[in-house]
């Protein structure tokens with residue numbers, strides 16, 4: 730009987746198409762949960778989304794106001810710095826463009842902040858152009874609290890740590906300020922196609 734372990738790669742499906750799977754990543758069908766702390770459970774009647782910081786006026790949406798904004802269902806690939814990628818994930822949410830068009834600012838950076846205290850920094854340019862969303866639906870259902878429900882940021886062209894779960898707003902800043910993981914060794918920008926995993930990558 731051969732001793733090779735066919736199960737060694739678990740649910741990995743191999744490396745996948747190189748135009749879809751960035752260097753160093755493997756594909757998974759699972760949806761792992763990665764959280765630096767406990768899952769907050771903020772009721773939607775206590776939820777709001779605020780754009781604050783270097784803005785002319787603070788802009789805020791209640792849950793009902795946010796849900797009344799134009800939304801879309803879309804399919805993207807996601808890439809976690811721990812090396813799993815997941816293709817064709819289906820989300821529902823509001824483009825950041827829709828939120829940012831209400832905001833006047835002279836600065837170029839944003840820090841997403843969350844229930845539970847997590848933060849992550851993203852240049853405003855990366856939040857514009859239909860490349861970033863605040864999502865509340867996944868795979869035809871409301872977003873599971875473990876995956877960031879009621880709502881999370883989704884910036885699929887950057888490593889998945891930029892997709893802040895339980896997001897409550899953006900603080901706009903003049904300089905690119907490291908968030909939680911970026912202060913702990915992760916790359917300030919996090920482009921998976923350039924393998925910008927850690928400081929110095």
Ligand SMILES: Nc1nc2c(c(=O)[nH]1)N[C@H]1C(S)=C(S)[C@@H](COP(=O)(O)O)O[C@H]1N2
Nearest residue numbers: 761762763764765843847876890892893894
């Ligand atoms: N608020 C918050 N958002 C977060 C995290 C976190 O710990 N707290 N972890 C990040 C990391 S490192 C990853 S890989 C993804 C994981 O999302 P998932 O649990 O839905 O797979 O969420 C990101 N967003």
Ligand SMILES: [Mo]
Nearest residue numbers: 763809810890
């Ligand atoms: Mo991650």
